[in-house]
Amino acid sequence: MDVLRITPRGFCHGVVDAIRLANEAGETLEGPVYMLGYLVHNAHVVSELAQHGVQLIDFDDRLAGLDKIEHGTVILTAHGVSPAVKDRAVAKGLTVIDATCSDVYVTHDLIIDLAERDYQIIYVGKAGHPEPEGAIGEAPGRVHLVGTPDDVAALDLDGPRIAVTTQTTLSIWDTQDVIDAVRARWPHAEVHNDICLATQDRQEAAVRAADSCDLIIVVGSQRSSNSKRLVEVVRDIKNKPAFLVDDVADVDSAWFEPGMRVGVTAGASTPARVTREVIEFVEAFDPAPA
Ligand code: SF4
16 A cells, blocks of 8 residues: 655654653662553553553542552653642652653643632643643632533633633644634633644644545554544544554554555554554555455
């Protein structure tokens, strides 16, 4: 098959930094080393970290996860946690390594600053994802999570100081409706778009590539917000088929027809090795063997 290797794809700076910190901790520190939830949203990365001595404690409720750790080191994931989680880890006497991405901290700092200036903050994000949980925890009671225009309509907010910000790994296209709904209700609302550059760059490249491809494969996990958004932007904006695969085992040869051009990209937490195996499989695949 003809394959277009879409760039940029794969690891972003936040993921590279988090994996480096975790590997160093697993290999050099005495005592058990834990990651509190998936360090980054990719099972291949998590199992490679386990080989370097970093054990996974995977609870939706991070405070409940901390209760399972008696001693040693805890690594806070790239998506960030609320101050309550950090404080509990310190109070338990654990060594804390903070692998929160600097782009996530930009949003946390913004929320702290807005809350101190008496703003109500509307946060566009996905319920159940750890990143909103951490962001909301920076100013409990002041941050209101919304995912749709209907959520915005249901908010009971008033006053001159209203701001809106976003989870880093959404898409500019799927947040626009929600931000428009905020502006329609509160024209004076201060709008901050905190989708990170790595996420935007990968989405824009995938959308551009879709013009010259018949289908797009996104290598990434179902847990990975930015990977799922890559699939959505190709389908929704370019109306082209797009599929999310965790690795080469998920690639379905029924997708391919003779003469097709296939674009391959990868989420920000997908190891290059996993993406390379998908690319090599598709390149070698012959949809019309003699
Ligand atoms: Fe940071 Fe963006 Fe990468 Fe998340 S996707 S780790 S916010 S750079």
